Amino acid sequence: MAGRNAxxxxxxxxxxxxxxxxxxxxxRTRLSAEDWEVAALGLIAEQGVGALAVEALARQLGVxxxxxxxxxxxxxxxxxxxxxxxxxxxxxxxxxxxAQISDPRxxxxxxxxxxxxxxxxxxxxxxxxxxxxxxxxxxxxxxxxQRRMEFLTTAYREAGLAPPQALNxxxxxxxxxxxxxxxxxxxxxxxxxxxxxxxxxxxxxxxxIPA
Amino acid sequence: MAGRNAxxxxxxxxxxxxxxxxxxxxxRTRLSAEDWEVAALGLIAEQGVGALAVEALARQLGVxxxxxxxxxxxxxxxxxxxxxxxxxxxxxxxxxxxAQISDPRxxxxxxxxxxxxxxxxxxxxxxxxxxxxxxxxxxxxxxxxQRRMEFLTTAYREAGLAPPQALNxxxxxxxxxxxxxxxxxxxxxxxxxxxxxxxxxxxxxxxxIPA
DNA sequence: GGCAATCCATACTCAAGCGTATGGTAACCG
DNA sequence: CGGTTACCATACGCTTGAGTATGGATTGCC
Numbered sequence: 355m356a357g358r359n360a361x362x363x364x365x366x367x368x369x370x371x372x373x374x375x376x377x378x379x380x381x382r383t384r385l386s387a388e389d390w391e392v393a394a395l396g397l398i399a400e401q402g403v404g405a406l407a408v409e410a411l412a413r414q415l416g417v418x419x420x421x422x423x424x425x426x427x428x429x430x431x432x433x434x435x436x437x438x439x440x441x442x443x444x445x446x447x448x449x450x451x452x453a454q455i456s457d458p459r460x461x462x463x464x465x466x467x468x469x470x471x472x473x474x475x476x477x478x479x480x481x482x483x484x485x486x487x488x489x490x491x492x493x494x495x496x497x498x499x500q501r502r503m504e505f506l507t508t509a510y511r512e513a514g515l516a517p518p519q520a521l522n523x524x525x526x527x528x529x530x531x532x533x534x535x536x537x538x539x540x541x542x543x544x545x546x547x548x549x550x551x552x553x554x555x556x557x558x559x560x561x562x563i564p565a
Numbered sequence: 566m567a568g569r570n571a572x573x574x575x576x577x578x579x580x581x582x583x584x585x586x587x588x589x590x591x592x593r594t595r596l597s598a599e600d601w602e603v604a605a606l607g608l609i610a611e612q613g614v615g616a617l618a619v620e621a622l623a624r625q626l627g628v629x630x631x632x633x634x635x636x637x638x639x640x641x642x643x644x645x646x647x648x649x650x651x652x653x654x655x656x657x658x659x660x661x662x663x664a665q666i667s668d669p670r671x672x673x674x675x676x677x678x679x680x681x682x683x684x685x686x687x688x689x690x691x692x693x694x695x696x697x698x699x700x701x702x703x704x705x706x707x708x709x710x711q712r713r714m715e716f717l718t719t720a721y722r723e724a725g726l727a728p729p730q731a732l733n734x735x736x737x738x739x740x741x742x743x744x745x746x747x748x749x750x751x752x753x754x755x756x757x758x759x760x761x762x763x764x765x766x767x768x769x770x771x772x773x774i775p776a
Numbered sequence: 777g778g779c780a781a782t783c784c785a786t787a788c789t790c791a792a793g794c795g796t797a798t799g800g801t802a803a804c805c806g
Numbered sequence: 807c808g809g810t811t812a813c814c815a816t817a818c819g820c821t822t823g824a825g826t827a828t829g830g831a832t833t834g835c836c
Contacts, residue, residue, distance in 0.1 A: 384802080384803085384812080384813055384814080385813080385814090401698065402698045404615060404698065405698075407792090407793065407794090408793080408794070408795090409792090409793065409794085410793095417813090417814065417815085418814070418815055418816080419794085419795085419814095419815090420813085420814050420815050420816075421813065421814050421815085422814095423794095423795070423796080424812080424813060424814070425813090427795095428794080428795080429793090429794065429795090483695070483747055483751075483752075484694070484695040484696070484697065484698065485695070486695065486747070486751045486752050487612065487613045487615065487616075487695065492752065492753070495752055496752060496753070496754065499748065499752065499754060500754065503754075518764065519768065522764065522765050522768035522769075523768070523772065525745075525765055526741055526765075526768065526769055526772060526773075528744065528748070529740070529741045529742075529743075529744030529745040529747075529748060530737055530740045530741040530744055531740075531744065532740075532743070532744030532747050532748060533739065533740030533741055533742065533743030533744030533745070533747070534736075534740040534744070536694055536697070536743050536744070536747065537710065537739070537740060537743060540694075540697045541694075541697050541703065541706055541707060541710065542703070542707070543707065543710060543711065543714075553729065553733065554733050554736060554737075557730065557733035557734070557737065558733075558737055561734065561737060561772070561773065562737075562772065595782080595783055595784080595832080595833085596783080596784090618822090618823065618824090619823080619824075619825090620822090620823065620824085621823095628783090628784065628785085629784070629785055629786080630784095630785090630823095630824085630825085631783085631784050631785050631786075632783065632784050632785085633784095634824095634825070634826080635782080635783060635784070636783090638825095639824080639825075640823090640824065640825090
């Protein structure tokens with residue numbers, strides 16, 4: 355009986371998953387493959403790909419392995435499904451919104467500020483960066499990173515940089531983004547505070563974006 | 566008898582470890598704790614912290630677990646010893662050399678170019694970046710990164726930036742460094758070639774270092 | 777050359793985690 | 807309302823890797 359009280363429910367949709375519903379009724383709805391994938395992404399975001407174990411996940415979901423192996427053939431299959439889900443739904447929104455800004459020169463600063471202010475969706479990306487030794491995640495990360503790099507490159511071209519400069523500036527910018535993820539909420543370097551962070555973002559904009 | 570032919574010897578000193586001495590005589594010298602630490606760093610650099618298993622290491626060194634547990638009390642102890650060794654001996658050289666350049670304005674470009682051209686010593690750092698979920702590596706990485714950041718910050722101040730700017734520029738620079746490590750020889754993004762890489766480094770210098 | 781200390785091999789135990797087999801229960805449908 | 811399907815529990819086997827026990831071999835030293 356004990357062990358049934360820590361559950362993850364589907365209504366805590368993608369970006370806001372891994373919310374315990376402590377205190378609410380057990381609401382013993384049966385699970386779908388999607389539930390497992392979402393929960394898997396939550397676990398990955400918090401503890402990394404290495405911590406993705408089926409029995410641990412089952413405990414979190416309030417069921418046993420018997421359930422899991424009905425929905426998936428193997429643990430590997432779950433990982434692939436979760437990664438695919440992340441690649442499909444987890445991204446794009448920001449890029450799409452930015453692309454609709456008319457003035458090309460305002461796109462990059464806006465992009466920087468947006469990304470800086472919603473770091474939550476980037477936790478999965480950060481976790482996957484640490485899991486590049488798992489062969490399954492490499493192609494996914496390669497595709498996602500490549501798409502973002504291309505978006506950045508054209509944005510820099512539209513902001514006035516010559517093609518070679520634009521490519522290199524995009525490389526630099528994206529590397530800074532990736533490095534920042536690692537150094538901050540992965541490693542916990544001297545915990546930068548809010549206003550200091552704002553200043554850092556503006557410094558980035560002033561340094562990396564051509565006037 | 567087979568299994569004795571793949572060994573790592575101590576003479577393959579730190580940065581050049583993990584060289585098999587195929588073809589040479591078995592030279593059955595007994596091992597020391599140092600040998601295990603060096604071999605561990607080699608394995609970490611190539612396959613990450615997660616791959617650090619004592620039986621695997623023993624196979625590489627041409628011995629069995631019996632040897633290992635004479636030198637170390639546990640696997641965890643080996644990891645700590647290896648990390649300490651890396652923190653002590655593995656770093657500093659570049660920083661020390663750079664600090665001796667008289668003209669402060671020439672220090673940063675020189676630093677960039679040096680770091681860019683000897684990426685080999687940075688493989689351990691890159692591997693450790695992916696292992697920040699292991700609680701043992703976090704403090705080590707925090708110390709090393711902090712030291713480097715401080716060095717960068719003073720270098721930027723000496724290059725003419727005001728203290729707040731210098732700190733933020735150092736953050737940006739170091740994040741770009743970390744991100745580059747991840748995106749390139751961890752993830753294998755569109756494999757940048759040599760001359761393109763040189764151009765990228767010069768672009769970094771032009772963008773990040775104040776004229 | 778013999779005795780310690782050092783280093784290593786062999787043979788175990790134990791826990792974790794994946795996957796399987798099979799039976800049980802809840803939902804849906806005719 | 808009886809049966810089929812979908813979902814889950816329980817109990818097992820198997821592999822991997824950490825750690826232990828103990829005896830054998832090698833080195834240094836007197």
